[in-house]
Amino acid sequence: MRKINQNGESSSQADEAVVEESSMQEKEIDISGNREEQLPVVEDQNIFVTLDEEEELNNRILPKIDDGDDDESVTDEQEFLSGEVQNGVLYHYFEEVQKRLTEEAMPAEYNNSTFWIRPMQPFFALLKNKPVEYLYRPDIFLWIPHLLLNNKINDLHCPTCKSPIKTKGFNKKTHARRIIDLDRCFYILTKRYRCLNSICGSSFNGYDSKIMRQLPVQLQAEFPAYLSHRGAVSKQVGDLLRPCIQKSMGPKRISKVLRELHTLKHNRSELQYLTAMK
Numbered sequence: 692m693r694k695i696n697q698n699g700e701s702s703s704q705a706d707e708a709v710v711e712e713s714s715m716q717e718k719e720i721d722i723s724g725n726r727e728e729q730l731p732v733v734e735d736q737n738i739f740v741t742l743d744e745e746e747e748l749n750n751r752i753l754p755k756i757d758d759g760d761d762d763e764s765v766t767d768e769q770e771f772l773s774g775e776v777q778n779g780v781l782y783h784y785f786e787e788v789q790k791r792l793t794e795e796a797m798p799a800e801y802n803n804s805t806f807w808i809r810p811m812q813p814f815f816a817l818l819k820n821k822p823v824e825y826l827y828r829p830d831i832f833l834w835i836p837h838l839l840l841n842n843k844i845n846d847l848h849c850p851t852c853k854s855p856i857k858t859k860g861f862n863k864k865t866h867a868r869r870i871i872d873l874d875r876c877f878y879i880l881t882k883r884y885r886c887l888n889s890i891c892g893s894s895f896n897g898y899d900s901k902i903m904r905q906l907p908v909q910l911q912a913e914f915p916a917y918l919s920h921r922g923a924v925s926k927q928v929g930d931l932l933r934p935c936i937q938k939s940m941g942p943k944r945i946s947k948v949l950r951e952l953h954t955l956k957h958n959r960s961e962l963q964y965l966t967a968m969k
């Protein structure tokens with residue numbers, strides 16, 4: 692059964708929190724060679740994993756940092772994973788936000804000491820008679836790191852050839868990167884950077900790992916997600932994966948828990964809407 696979550700997306704997208712879930716098999720393996728005690732058993736399943744197996748499991752499950760593909764090479768699959776539909780609610784919302792940001796030298800959010808663009812909470816939105824589409828607006832994490840450096844763009848360089856870079860504007864085909872959080876999705880909106888060396892010509896997203904490594908640690912630490920090539924999860928969800936797996940809660944179960952939390956969050960918003968419409 693498919694339900695629609697708070698962002699107007701199919702809740703099966705919570706599966707993204709688990710990388711290649713279908714390929715994961717819960718295994719029954721004797722760990723006595725490495726440990727005296729067996730890992731705790733949940734319910735009726737025996738899930739014993741050796742340390743080597745555990746390491747391999749973590750490597751397969753924990754997301755790897757995305758190296759950032761070119762916007763131009765966005766595939767249909769990536770478009771689907773972003774949750775954006777051409778001319779949909781999210782599409783127009785992101786267009787509106789990008790237009791406003793383009794007109795601001797420094798984003799209003801940064802002047803207010805926050806990275807987040809948050810819509811009104813449902814109660815206030817309904818009080819102000821906002822259309823129902825407003826309730827689908829997600830939180831956006833605004834990541835334009837060069838604006839927060841002492842010498843702005845001059846503090847960054849092309850990771851490929853070390854030449855200076857320039858900003859290339861916002862991504863347009865898929866405006867923002869969708870991140871699976873515990874009970875909702877949020878989006879990361881960033882700019883692209885392009886190398887000024889015409890022979891190199893590389894371009895990178897603001898959250899590309901090679902750009903991130905050039906930032907001060909205290910700025911890197913604010914980034915709220917783990918990105919992989921296909922999907923992305925919030926740090927909270929990502930950090931939950933290891934202890935869950937250590938406690939014998941496999942990827943499929945984690946996915947089901949996330950789906951339930953997303954559905955519950957959506958249902959509560961829907962209840963608010965329906966009672967306000969009475």
Ligand SMILES: [Zn+2]
Nearest residue numbers: 849852886891
């Ligand atoms: Zn370059």
